[in-house]
Amino acid sequence: MSSRWDEVKRIPIDEVAQRLGVPLSRRAGMRCPFPDHKDKNPSFSIDRKKNLCFCHGCGRGGSVIDFASIITGKSSSEVVSWLSQSIRQSKTSSHQYSRIAPAEEPETEDAQCVANPAIFDHFASLCPPAERGQQYLLNRGISEHTQKSFRIGFIGNSDDVLKRLLSKYGTAALVSCGLIFPDKAPELVFPSRSLLVPFVTGGEIVYFQSRSISNSTRRWMGLNGVRKLIFNQDAVSQAKNIYICEGVTDTLSATEMGLTAIGLTGASTTFSTNLLRSMRSKTAYIIPDNDEAGKAMEARVTALFRRAGIQFVVQRVPHGKDLNDYLVWRKQK
Structure with a gap:
């Protein structure tokens, strides 16, 4: 048991914080990240060599186990169980401490492009629902009524869609809103034979995801360089x-x-x-x-x-x- 706890304690605190969605500053002092401490003055310090943390304001801290326990409200045993399982899973990958992502697609880098609702609306109109995509969702228990209410479309041939978009808006406009990749021959970020899911906010389409029904390596894709949004x-x-x-x-x-x-x-x-x-x-x-x-x-x-x-x-x-x-x-x- 002690060896498992020791192994967990060696996980870098920045890695644990990243898994918990808690940003840690590289500066000497930062505001305490503990949820019940409203720290008005930077009082939290991290000793990365010893992999320890301490808040001089609320007097709490310790190892990565203590850190995660305070953040989540879970017991030390529960935290050790969760992190040790993460270690076992990550050892099968090329990185010992790869992040566990609650996501369906790879993360993009910081947002470099901006949404263009006018272009997005036209793009959606070029990708109406298709029987193949509707049947895929019906097989997953999603009714036609729900599909229609969320305006789920289908990309049949991405090259054909791209040609029509380029003829109307040009390359630069499509790059700036994340629909095509920069610095390469124009290519739609979403593959052919994919469901197209619009993210609608305030009546406008502000983001897209696609779900390929034939390509296992590019199942879920998002706009290039546009920050991910919460769906619905x-x-x-x-x-x-x-x-x-x-x-x-x-x-x-x-x-x-x-x-x-x-x-x-x-x-x-x-x-x-x-x-x-x-x-x-x-x-x-x-x-x-x-x-x-x-x-x-x-x-x-x-x-x-x-x-x-x-x-x-x-x-x-x-x-x-x-x-x-x-x-x-x-x-x-």
């Missing part, structure tokens, strides 16, 4: 109870079950100050996947909600890996 976040104003899901498919699944839900689309997805403020009068039901990524998502979001003063409940999926698995199983019963 306008729904927060519509209900007293909000369900927090992992990704688009689980959000559609929650909607299919009559729940008001939003979806996190990656580890870099952030809650805006306004969104957090609007959630303080509601109860958030966090629905993590039943895997390591789900545990990381749960830890990150619960820590954030504690800091923001949001009432929340963690709700487990009773069957399957995720909410969509549960929906399919329930409909087949």
Whole structure:
């Protein structure tokens, strides 16, 4: 047992903080990240050589186990169990401490492009729903009514779509809004034979994700250089109870079950100050996947909600890996 604890304590504190979604400054002092300490003066210090931390304001700190326990509100044993499982999983990859991302797609770098609702609306009109895409979602338990309400489209041939966009807007405009890659021959970031999911805020399309139904290596893709957004976040104003899901498919699944839900689309997805403020009068039901990524998502979001003063409940999926698995199983019963 002691060897497992010692192994966990050797995980760099920056790695643990990254998994929890807690930014740590490289400066000598920073504001305390502990959710119940409203630190007005920088009082938190980190000794990276010894892998220890301490807050001179609230008097707490210690090893990475202590750090994660205070952030998440979980016991030391629970933290050790979570992090040791993460170690076992990451040892199978090329990096010993690879981040566990609660995401369906690779993260993009810091936002370099900006959304263009006018171009996005035209792009969506070039990708209407298609029977192949509709049937894929029907097989996942997502009805045509739900598909229509979220304006799910389908990219048949990405080259044909790109030609029509280029003829109207030109290369520079498409690069600036993240629809094509820069510094290479024009290529749509979304592959052919993919579902197209628009993210609508205030009645305007501000982001897209695609879900390939034929390419296993590029399953979920987002706009290039545009910061990821929370899916269906306008729904927060519509209900007293909000369900927090992992990704688009689980959000559609929650909607299919009559729940008001939003979806996190990656580890870099952030809650805006306004969104957090609007959630303080509601109860958030966090629905993590039943895997390591789900545990990381749960830890990150619960820590954030504690800091923001949001009432929340963690709700487990009773069957399957995720909410969509549960929906399919329930409909087949």
